[in-house]
Amino acid sequence: MNSMPAPGPGPRGADDAGAGGADGRGGDSGPDDGGPDRGGGGPGRWSARAEAAAAVVNGRYGHRLMGLPGTWIASVAHPRTGFQWPWSGWHYWWQAHYLDALVDAALRHAEQDWTGSPDGVGVHGGAGVPANSVPPGGFVAPGAPELARIRALLRGIRIRNFARLGNNYFDDMAWLALAARRASALAAQSGVARWRGARRADAVLGSRLRGGQSDRLGGGIYWSTARDYKNTPANGPAALYFARQGSVDTAGALVDWLHRELFDPDAGLYLDGVHPTATGREVERTLYTYNQGPILGALLELGSAEQLARAAELVAAVGRGFAAAEPAGAVVLHGSGDGGLFTGILLRHLAQAAIDPRLPQETRDVAAALVEGTAESLWAGRRSTPFLAFPDTTGQTAAERFGPDDAVGLSSQLQAWLAFEAADVIERGR
Secondary structure (H helix, E strand, O other): OOOOOOOOOOHHHHOOOOOOOOOOOOOOOOOOOOOOOOHHHOOOHHHHHHHHHHHHHHHHHEEOHHHOOOOOEEOOEEOOOOOOOOOOOOOHHHHHHHHHHHHHHHHHHHHHOOOOOOOOOOOOOOOOOOHHHOOOOOOOHHHHHHHHHHHHHHHHHHHHOOOOOOOOEHHHHHHHHHHHHHHHHHHHHOOOOOOHHHHHHHHHHHHHHHHOEOOHHHOOEEOEOOOOOEEHHHHHHHHHHHHHHOOHHHHHHHHHHHHHHOEEOOOOEEOOEEEEEOOEEEEEOOOOHHHHHHHHHHHHHHOOHHHHHHHHHHHHHHHHHOEOOOOOOOEOOOOOHHHHHHHHHHHHHHHHHHOOOOOOHHHHHHHHHHHHHHHHHHHHOOEOOOOOEOOOOOOOOHHHHOOOOOOEEHHHHHHHHHHHHHHHHHHHHO
16 A cells, blocks of 8 residues: 655654554554543543544555555545556545545644643534634644645545546535635644645635526526536535635525425425426435535524524434434434445534534434434444444444455445544534
8 A cells, every 4th residue: 555655753643554553454443442531631532433433544545546646545445456547436525525534633633732621613614623722822733744644635636536626516516615625724724834725626616616506496506517406415515615615695595495495394304306397396305314414514604593493403303314223322324335425424514513502402412412322333333353344334233244355435434434523523522
C-alpha cells in the first residue's frame, strides 16, 4: 500500500496507516468495550472507537491515486480484487463523505489537545472549529497532520474525476461542496496557508448547485443534469450547503419546497422524489434514512421557531419510522453499496440535534439514544479477524455477513466511522 507523506511525529503520524503499524494490519481488534475514561482531557470511549474505524478506512482502503505523491483516494472495497485501472469504479460521493469524516477526526483530535468545556459547536455544523478548541493565540498545529490527508484526498478526487470538480449529479456535488467548505474552514482556522483548492471547490460546486434550480414543479434542484427528476437526495444537502454559506433565502426556499412537495404527513418523513410528467407529477414514495439527515441539518442551521419545531417533529418521526426491531434502540441499516452510507449520514445530523439547546430535552434525548444505540450495535457487531470490520445489515454481525475471504465495501466501514464520530460529538457535547 502506498503511504501519504509523513504527517508528523507522534500518535497522529500513526494514523497514516492502520491502527497497529505501517502496513495497517496490527491492532485490528480496536479498543476494548469500555474504552479509556475521558477524565483529564483524554479521549473518551467513542473517540477511541472512531479512531479504530478511521484506522480501518485510512489503512486498508486509502492509498495514493495511481501512486502519485500528494494524492489520496479510497478503494471501494478491501481487499481489492483484480487489476485496478485508473478509471475503475470509485464512487465520487463516497469520497466526499470520506473527506467529511477526515474533517471530523481532525476536529476531534484538536479538541482533545485543549482543555475547556466542550460545547460541540462547529464540529458538524458550518462554524468550522469548536470554540473551546481555539486557544488565545489562535488554532494551531493539532489539525495540521490530518489536513495533509484532507488536502491530498480533495486533490485525488479532482484528478480521478478527470481534472474536474463537478459531475452530472447535483446530490454528489452537494456532498462534496459541504465537505470542501468544512475543510476550507479547518485550514483557515488551523493557521495553515490559505488553501485555494478547497475554496475553489466550494465556489465551483456552489455555482453548479445554483444552476440546478428551476421553477418546474414549483422550485427545487434537479437530481442530475438530465433534469428529469427532483428529489430529496439533491435538495436536502443543497439546502444545508446554502444555509451554511449564508444564502438563507435559497436554503429556506429549498426546505419549503421539500416540505410542500415531498413531506409525508402520515409518516412525518420526507419521500424520495418527484418526476415531472405530461399530466403533472409522479412521486417516488420510498423512505430512506439518509434523506432525513441533511434536511434536519438545514432546519437546525436556519433556526427559526417554525424550522426548529419541524426539526423536533422530524427527530420524533425518525425514531418511529426507522427504529430497528433488533437490536432495540438502533436505526435500521441499508446493507452494502450506496445504502451502506445511508444511516451514517442520518446519525451525523441526529448528533447535531442531540446537543442543540434550542430543541426540547425530549427531542435531544431521542436523537442521542438513536445515535448511541446504532453506534453501539455497530461496535458490538464488529469482527476482529482477518481484519477489523463492521456490519452493514441490521441483525447480522460482521462475522456473519462477511466470509474471511470476502471483500468488504468501503461505504459500510465509512458509515461505522461516521456513527462513532457522531456518538463522540454527543459525548463531548453533554
